Amino acid sequence: METNTKGIQTGKYAANRWFTFAILVLGAGTIFKLSSLKDAFYVPMQQYMGLTHTQIGMALSVYGMVQTVGLIFSIYLSDRFSKKYMISFSLVGVGLTGIYLSTFPTYAGFLAAFAILAIFGEVVYWPVLLKAVRLTATEEEQGRIFGFLEAGRGVVDTIVAFSALAIFSAMGSSAAGLKGGILFFSGVVIVVGIISFFLVPHDEIRETDDSGEKIGKNAAAFQGMMQAVKMKEIWVVAFTIFSVYCVYCGLTYFIPFLNDIYAMPAALVGAYGIINQYGLKMIGGPVGGFLADKVTKSTAKYIRAAFVVAAVAMTVIVMLPHENMNIYVGMTLTLGFGAIIFTMRAVFFAPMDEIKVPIEISGAAMSIGSLVGYFPSTFAYTLYGSMLDKTPGIAGYKMVFMTMIAFSVVGFFISSYLVHVIKKKQQA
CATH class of the missing domain: 1.20.1250.20 (MFS general substrate transporter like domains)
Structure with missing residues (x-):
């Protein structure tokens, strides 16, 4: 074999x-x-x-x-x-x-x-x-x-x-x-x-410590957990995921945005929701994977580049005169931005391989990535929602969008550090 x-x-x-x-x-x-x-x-x-x-x-x-x-x-x-x-x-x-x-x-x-x-x-x-x-x-x-x-x-x-x-x-x-x-x-x-x-x-469950001494599965699993917790590169990946997810949570508010500002007809709400929920996921996944593997040759580099594109695209959206624009233009703009984020969301766990996480602690690494990466779901929706409640109308949505830009900028710096960490690891 x-x-x-x-x-x-x-x-x-x-x-x-x-x-x-x-x-x-x-x-x-x-x-x-x-x-x-x-x-x-x-x-x-x-x-x-x-x-x-x-x-x-x-x-x-x-x-x-x-x-x-x-x-x-x-x-x-x-x-x-x-x-x-x-x-x-x-x-x-x-x-x-x-x-x-x-x-x-x-x-x-x-x-x-x-x-x-x-x-x-x-x-x-x-x-x-x-x-x-x-x-x-x-x-x-x-x-x-x-x-x-x-x-x-x-x-x-x-x-x-x-x-x-x-x-x-x-x-x-x-x-x-x-x-x-x-x-x-x-x-x-x-x-x-x-x-x-x-x-x-099956997995091969480790039963030895780093020196090869047999210590049992429970002790080996605990040792692997501590090894993952101490591996700083895993935390850098986790906070990269965190940044993507902060922006991703903002996509939820595109439907009320189109409804409030563009007066989107009820018939289009369902169509938009299906495209946003299912279509972008099915398209964004393969596209993000292909770009990461074949164009940038690195998932971390792709995520960094996508943060730049996302920040620029959302800045353009903030500056447009939405009150005077066609509903289909608004739908296209928001779906286009969503597609960028879905390509990132599809591959944001892939850098775990680039940082050379040992196979035997892959599960612990993914757990840390999930714990930190999905943590925005505990506060981001409340943050964005409170902005819209306190500042109704286009001004409130622009606050949400500018916050998404800020998270994209933070994500760019974190992912840039991740690229640096990966480069050092490859040279070692």
């Missing part, structure tokens, strides 16, 4: 790793449908589960809090057990939690279910998935593999979401239809979990 230094199959065996990658994409595209139930069934959840806006919001807050705290523990867990078990266990766990949700539990049960979904999906699954994806590609393919992951998630996500909506409609858009949709999400993710158990390969 032909392998490279990372243990990745090459030559005629390369088809095996692409098959494994396809299984990983199936899981990544299905596991978060239940925690994102509001995206497809917000109003039915209110009607048939008796939930208010505040109660749904509280469930999402519980999810976020458990995610943030849990990722700290994930730094240890993600390299302690084989990815075969972690991935399949979390997928099946999410599915079983979904079956419980389909019973329309009490509000306390609803909150508990979202806490459990966060544990399975964000704490156990996500860092291990990123680790597994990294290991399916060579160093030269990292941008593309993460780009394909994002695009594949978009395709699977779209198919599964519309299938659930079709079930809901076929069952009369009723309480039974909502249960049917939830059970469909649950069944799909359980099936993918079972498939993953048989088809995702």
